[in-house]
Amino acid sequence: MLRITELTKITGASVDELRYMERKGFLNSSRRQLKSRKVRQYQEADIRKVQLIIKYRRQGFTWNVAFQKAMPEVENPLLL
Numbered sequence: 001m002l003r004i005t006e007l008t009k010i011t012g013a014s015v016d017e018l019r020y021m022e023r024k025g026f027l028n029s030s031r032r033q034l035k036s037r038k039v040r041q042y043q044e045a046d047i048r049k050v051q052l053i054i055k056y057r058r059q060g061f062t063w064n065v066a067f068q069k070a071m072p073e074v075e076n077p078l079l080l
Contacts, residue, residue: 001030001041011050017057018050026053026067049074 008015021027022040027050029040052073056066 001032001043002046004029004040004042007042007046007050010047011054013050013054017054020063021050021053024063024067026063045074048077 002010004015004018007013007018013021018027018040022029027042027046029042031038032041049070052070053063053066056069057063061069
């Protein structure tokens with residue numbers, strides 16, 4: 001499991017971008033209590049999904065189009 005800061009370092013996405021993806025339903029996290037606060041945790045599989053979405057966003061696609069373009073590659077990595 002990865003915390004949000006770890007996922008930002010690996011993928012190049014900002015914390016705000018990850019939170020936006022989560023609000024829009026493009027990304028899911030689980031919450032874990034850590035001392036006095038809850039932290040988001042992501043799966044290792046989310047790394048590739050975030051990288052692809054961010055790649056398409058950087059190419060100028062909207063969030064929805066970036067997600068639609070990324071999902072076939074996430075679901076079937078052999079398409080690359």
